[in-house]
């Protein structure tokens with residue numbers, strides 16, 4: 620099948636590498652996505668094991684589409700709907716892209732819905748309900764200059780929700796973005812890892828889960844399990860494959876998170892426990908200025924507040940100055956990776972970044988900055 624992984628902006632290359640490592644073929648990074656080819660086993664595997672995508676879309680049809688009439692007719696003849704969309708199933712339509720005549724995604728989605736329910740009435744004299752939150756089938760229509768691409772979304776909810784994060788602190792990173800940042804840092808479980816401003820602990824939880832080979836999709840259900848061509852045996856094989864661990868928890872080096880707000884530190888602790896990583900990640904409720912680093916140099920990752928959402932810029936300058944001082948005085952030999960949404964503030968570190976990787980964090984233009992601390 621032809622398929623698309625929807626990815627965070629800035630992580631397209633890294634996402635493409637992950638898809639390839641999990642068996643996808645002909646992987647091509649696009650803007651906020653990667654196109655690939657996969658067999659069914661690989662498509663299942665990606666749902667269970669891929670950490671970076673928001674969504675995985677299985678293409679079912681392409682057709683020319685300039686206006687509403689072509690869309691309506693194209694959708695009706697695109698697929699074997701009689702087999703795939705019985706009126707007892709609810710569905711939802713998501714739309715991305717536009718054409719000059721189909722520029723309102725809400726109207727476009729309604730047109731797709733009408734095409735489908737009209738067809739159902741012809742077949743069965745009944746129609747499906749629309750369910751935006753919990754549908755049985757989720758359709759995705761992408762419009763561009765060449766026409767329409769219709770796909771099935773393997774999961775109704777975004778794949779970044781792993782299920783371990785009931786408590787979210789303030790301004791948490793999405794789990795898939797955190798996983799991508801860790802991959803960019805090159806941390807592979809060989810040296811200590813510290814997040815001195817850990818919030819709800821997302822960077823550390825994703826890092827440890829990745830290094831242990833804990834599959835993010837094992838404890839969830841997916842819409843693809845209800846598809847007309849679902850293959851339960853193949854799915855079970857892939858679930859077994861995904862449950863094989865790469866390492867045991869005690870084989871990882873020290874991983875420490877530090878958070879000054881006690882309630883947020885407690886939330887981080889609860890998330891760590893929910894992810895099954897209590898023996899692996901220790902959370903300290905502390906100001907990072909009092910943090911004692913492990914002796915063996917490792918990697919510091921962090922996502923300090925940057926003004927857009929948290930704290931005032933003037934108050935934050937002192938925090939960045941102290942973070943720079945902390946790094947230089949106490950982290951000699953370590954690597955520092957910092958997600959910055961404000962160049963003025965990262966300037967207050969008074970350190971020179973050796974890499975600056977553009978990343979969009981919920982629409983905020985950020986840089987994942989790398990510093991080698993001498």
Ligand SMILES: C[S@@+](CC[C@H](N)C(=O)[O-])C[C@H]1O[C@@H](n2cnc3c(N)ncnc32)[C@H](O)[C@@H]1O
Pocket residue numbers: 787788789790791792793815816817818819820821822877878879880883905906907908922923924925929938
């Ligand atoms: C942007 S949030 C981090 C979010 C985190 N990456 C997550 O995914 O939840 C920054 C965190 O730094 C914490 N913080 C601010 N000043 C601190 C300090 N001096 N020491 C430790 N933590 C601090 C804040 O309470 C906040 O939770």
